[in-house]
Amino acid sequence: xxxxxxxxxxxxxxxxxxxxxxxxxxxxxxxxxxxxxxxxxxxxxxxxxxxxxxxxxxxxxxxxxxxxxxxxxxxxxxxxxxxxxxxxxxxxxxxxxxxxxxxxxxxxxxxxxxxxxxxxxxxxxxxxxxxxxxxxxxxxxxxxxxxxxxxxxxxxxxxxxxxxxxxxxxxxxxxxxxxxxxxx
Numbered sequence: 001x002x003x004x005x006x007x008x009x010x011x012x013x014x015x016x017x018x019x020x021x022x023x024x025x026x027x028x029x030x031x032x033x034x035x036x037x038x039x040x041x042x043x044x045x046x047x048x049x050x051x052x053x054x055x056x057x058x059x060x061x062x063x064x065x066x067x068x069x070x071x072x073x074x075x076x077x078x079x080x081x082x083x084x085x086x087x088x089x090x091x092x093x094x095x096x097x098x099x100x101x102x103x104x105x106x107x108x109x110x111x112x113x114x115x116x117x118x119x120x121x122x123x124x125x126x127x128x129x130x131x132x133x134x135x136x137x138x139x140x141x142x143x144x145x146x147x148x149x150x151x152x153x154x155x156x157x158x159x160x161x162x163x164x165x166x167x168x169x170x171x172x173x174x175x176x177x178x179x180x181x182x183x184x
Contacts, residue, residue, distance in 0.1 A: 030123040037119025040129040040155055044117070047161070048099030056087040064162040071183050072167050089182030095138045102136030102146030127155040135168070143176040 043062055050058035060080045069077045077083050090097075103113040115133035122128055135149040150167040174181045 031125075032123050033121045035119035035121050035127060037117050037129055039159070040119055040127060040153070041115075041117050041131070043155070043159065043161065044129055044131055044151070044153060045099070051097045051099065054087075054091040054097070056084055056091070059087060060084060062161055064156055064158070064160040067161060068163045070163075070165040071170075073170055073183065075183050086182055093139060093177045093182070095140050096136065096144075098136040099149070100133050102134045129153045129155065137173065137176065139176040141176070145172045145176055147172060 047059060047062050050056075050062070060083065063080060063083065065080055066078070067080065067083065069083060071077075077086055100115050107113050113134075115131060117129060117131040120128045120130065129152070131151045131153070133149050133151075135147055137145045139145070147168050152165045153161045154163040156162045170183070
């Protein structure tokens, strides 16, 4: 009985000393941490709205002068001048470009029709937004394409995007272009 009482008392002390999971003071040995991503996501949504409105100037306003945009076909565009020309080619091919759109009825019924995003401060001190969503396109030739879109954006001290890496299956998009693919 004495051992049981000691065991109960020791267990209570151990449990009382444990920190609740939601109050974890976890130290990442690489210096990374989670961030409130709301402000970064607002910028990403503004970028998507500018794409939908085919407003290249509004897109470029959200980007740093030396921005680097990496595409899944290993193409990289650097600086606002290159990206401005790229957007002109993209806008000429698509009647509709919609971010956060195109989920199936099954996804909507399952509550999976919202973008997922996460803010992270990297070990380099930079802020990153990781964003998963759906994009819907309608080409000027009538072809419609909907695809999952994954993007990592890095934000500088002025809250401008200075690097973007996009990940998506380009095969359907490439087949829908009138003429040649501007991302080559």
